[in-house]
Amino acid sequence: MANWSDPRTGGVGMGGAVAQGREAAFDAGLRSYMLSVYNYMASGVLLTGIVALLFAQSGLAAQILAGPGILKYVIMFAPLAFILVLSFGVNKLSTTATQAIYWAYAAVMGLSLASIFLVYTGTSIAQTFFATAAAFAGLSLYGYTTKKDLSGFGTFLIMGLVGLIVASVINIFLQSSTFDLVISFIGVLLFAGLTAYDTQKIKSMYQYVAGTEMAGKSVVMGALSLYLDFINMFLFLLRFMGSRE
Known part of the structure; x- marks a missing residue:
């Protein structure tokens, strides 16, 4: 009997190999993309921590933030201005400008x-930071690996965030310590959920920006989302774990 193989089998095999190659390339690109997001996010947190520590140790923080004058309000609200610029102007900004x-x-x-x-001890700040880092890593890993679609929680989380902001503003006038603890507890849960949700959202975004000029800016915006999740979860946890000076 002649030794031959069905060319259709070879065709299927070749097509399968091409598909596998594309899938492998996509997976490698996704890993590189997510690694860049995490690097930007972690570097941003590190930069924030270094600046905060140096500013506090210099004595300027106590003079400016605890004293009179308009400069403390500029420092307090300036970050919001940067977020607004990035959120609404990212499509018009270059990748370099977005990074800057x-x-x-x-x-x-x-x-x-x-x-x-100025409020909490250095030890309690460090302990809270590492607790936040551990929780963030686990939650982000879940968001990255889970097969469950978390997009359905988006509306709930956004509504919760709006409610949290409103409650925080109300408590500025109430000055209730009990209400503050409730807000902090809800805040921790909310940003824990947002960490997993945002991670999955960033991961799914890769298929739309891969190989485009938006990829670099998408990395920065993804890092910003995770940065905000981390910082807010840290601040809410600090209200529970922080020991006051």
Whole structure:
């Protein structure tokens, strides 16, 4: 009997090999993309921490943030201005400009967050930071690996975030310690959920930006989302775990 193989089998095999090659290339690109997001996010947190610590140790934080004058309000609200610029202007900004604004934002956030060193002990800040880092890593890993579609939680999380902001504003006038603890507890849960949700959202975004000029800017915006999740979860946890000076 002649030794031959069905060319159709070879065709299917070749097609399968091409498909596998494309899938492998996509997976490698996705890993590189997510690694860039995490690197930007972690570097932003590191920059914020360094600036906050140096600003507090210099004595300027106590003079400016705890004293009179308009400069403390500029420092407090400047980060919001950077977020608005990035959120609404990202399509018009170059990748380099987007990156520069992100680094500027992280630095200014450091000035704003220096106040925690005036209120809490360094040991409790460090303990809370590492607890937040561990929780963030687990939640983000879940968001990255889960097969469950988390997009359905988006509306609920956004509504919860709006409610949290409103409740925080109300408590500025009420000055209720019990209400503050409730807000903090809800805040931790909310940003825990947002960490998993945003991670999955960033991961799914890759298929739309891969190989385009938007990829670089998407990395920065993804890092910004995770940065905000981390910082807010840290601040809410600090209200529970922080020991006051």
